[in-house]
């Protein structure tokens with residue numbers, strides 16, 4: 001009882017005072033840390049493996065006993081932090097194990113997210129070499145960011161609050177043969193998580209108003225935001241709340257935002273629960289395996305500071321290591337495709353299609369515009385000061401302002417297939433090149449872009465046909481898994497992007513753009529310009545193959561379903577054939593989402609927490 005009261009007081013006080021001043025009392029510290037972050041990001045060699053955990057490790061030593069817990073949650077990321085919070089609301093004893101450290105204060109500034117790709121707070125993953133995408137990157141291996149800290153990827157992502165649509169969840173329910181996952185039945189969980197702070201004129205009944213996670217709009221970019229809304233309206237869009245009744249139209253972007261502070265899982269769920277006596281958080285701890293005895297998960301092994309530990313679970317182990325690492329941990333534990341396990345000499349515990357069905361969006365910034373407006377011209381310290389006082393331009397993720405969902409056939413009775421996102425300023429010039437891991441040629445071509453005056457569009461392919469996989473490099477937990485999303489394996493995916501770019505290109509002819517004097521800026525496209533006529537179909541195909549990069553909305557790699565031959569968990573998220581083991585993160589999501597994947601992952605985490613509590617009579 002005491003712990004429950006304490007927890008609710010903590011979360012109340014955070015809700016009430018949570019502006020940057022309360023979280024980061026000293027501005028000069030924030031400024032210094034930001035300078036350090038940017039410097040580090042410019043020089044850091046991204047991590048290549050998990051060796052850091054194994055310094056002075058003795059492979060032959062028996063694991064040390066870490067104690068017994070009712071629940072063990074693996075990964076304090078977007079989903080794991082939520083599950084740990086919810087399960088420790090009562091007096092259940094919960095262990096939360098996270099590979100990374102605490103999230104640094106600089107993660108609170110949404111616009112700094114991309115700098116984290118080149119720091120130890122990111123796993124440092126690349127995808128395998130591709131031949132139809134990522135051609136502008138070093139070695140044709142796009143970088144594949146994943147957060148490695150409290151809050152996981154929600155601590156460094158684009159911060160966009162976007163749930164997907166009714167059609168996605170109704171398809172999901174159909175695939176898993178269970179109405180529990182229909183839109184009607186998951187909507188309460190979206191609402192449970194949310195406290196919407198922005199004024200909602202239309203679709204109030206779709207939002208939540210007393211959940212742990214704040215959502216908000218960001219301050220408009222003077223002139224530009226309204227101009228962009230107007231331009232899309234001229235192209236036939238109406239203004240909508242894309243998280244409400246219908247996504248079709250144009251909207252100001254909704255952010256996970258508590259005043260000016262990034263409201264990812266670390267802020268909204270982990271910190272408010274971290275003081276509970278029944279919740280133990282072990283960070284800097286790499287989980288290497290789930291221990292399974294007689295088809296029952298009985299605990300986990302993890303490595304911390306060169307030592308191996310065993311923690312026992314009396315009720316359940318919940319894997320929430322994300323769509324790349326959850327499959328790796330399962331396979332290292334003997335759960336996976338039998339061929340794959342055999343190849344690496346891992347003893348088979350249960351044959352399941354782990355790592356298969358990897359689905360991801362594809363993103364591309366194909367069009368650039370310059371205007372004669374300067375949207376801000378502050379030096380870093382001034383920008384931060386402005387953020388500290390709750391003002392733009394750093395409050396939003398990556399300068400995202402306006403989003404527009406579209407169906408190429410203009411059929412508003414089914415899923416949108418494309419999302420247009422306006423990006424910048426800020427977040428342009430070399431930052432796009434760096435964030436995408438571009439090679440020297442493309443990085444230098446991008447120097448022409450100006451942080452203060454230019455903007456671009458992110459075109460997101462929402463329902464690609466191409467699917468990929470996560471496999472193992474070896475059975476050694478020091479080695480990273482192999483990620484091959486197989487982008488553009490289906491040519492239709494490229495064509496859909498090309499068709500939507502053609503539609504978007506017309507935006508330059510709107511009165512809104514003309515009056516604003518927003519002009520297209522052609523950035524050199526090495527490898528394409530010399531071979532094809534600008535704007536021809538072949539030129540666009542070439543450009544897309546060079547510039548497109550992982551959408552980072554990965555789902556399906558430990559897919560939920562009904563049958564063990566083509567799924568990994570059942571609709572209650574229990575791993576088929578193994579008792580006491582569930583998966584709760586983006587990897588279970590069986591569909592591609594017509595939106596972004598944080599909010600759906602939050603929903604999954606809220607829902608599975610209720611399923612677990614119900615099963616154990618809490």
Ligand SMILES: Cc1cc2nc3c(=O)[nH]c(=O)nc-3n(C[C@H](O)[C@H](O)[C@H](O)COP(=O)(O)OP(=O)(O)OC[C@H]3O[C@@H](n4cnc5c(N)ncnc54)[C@H](O)[C@@H]3O)c2cc1C
Nearest residue numbers: 075077078079099152153157158159160287322586596598
């Ligand atoms: C660059 C980028 C931008 C994005 N932008 C947006 C956006 O704007 N809006 C949006 O909705 N979505 C966005 N997404 C997607 C979204 O962030 C993810 O889908 C979501 O955060 C996934 O949550 P998760 O819980 O599955 O995984 P994560 O949040 O990644 O959590 C996994 C956690 O497990 C830990 N872990 C992994 N392996 C181990 C191990 N062996 N032992 C211990 N701990 C381990 C990790 O360190 C991490 O903390 C973006 C993603 C990226 C990469």
Ligand SMILES: *[C@@H]1O[C@H](CO)[C@@H](O)[C@H](O)[C@H]1NC(C)=O
Nearest residue numbers: 047048124125126138139141
């Ligand atoms: C990622 O790709 C780069 C460029 O090819 C390479 O230098 C780096 O070692 C790769 N990282 C991993 C983890 O494979």
Ligand SMILES: *[C@@H]1O[C@H](CO)[C@@H](O)[C@H](O)[C@H]1NC(C)=O
Nearest residue numbers: 370371372373516517518519
């Ligand atoms: C922007 O300003 C410059 C310099 O004043 C001028 O040469 C240019 O024509 C202007 N461009 C537009 C689109 O108004």
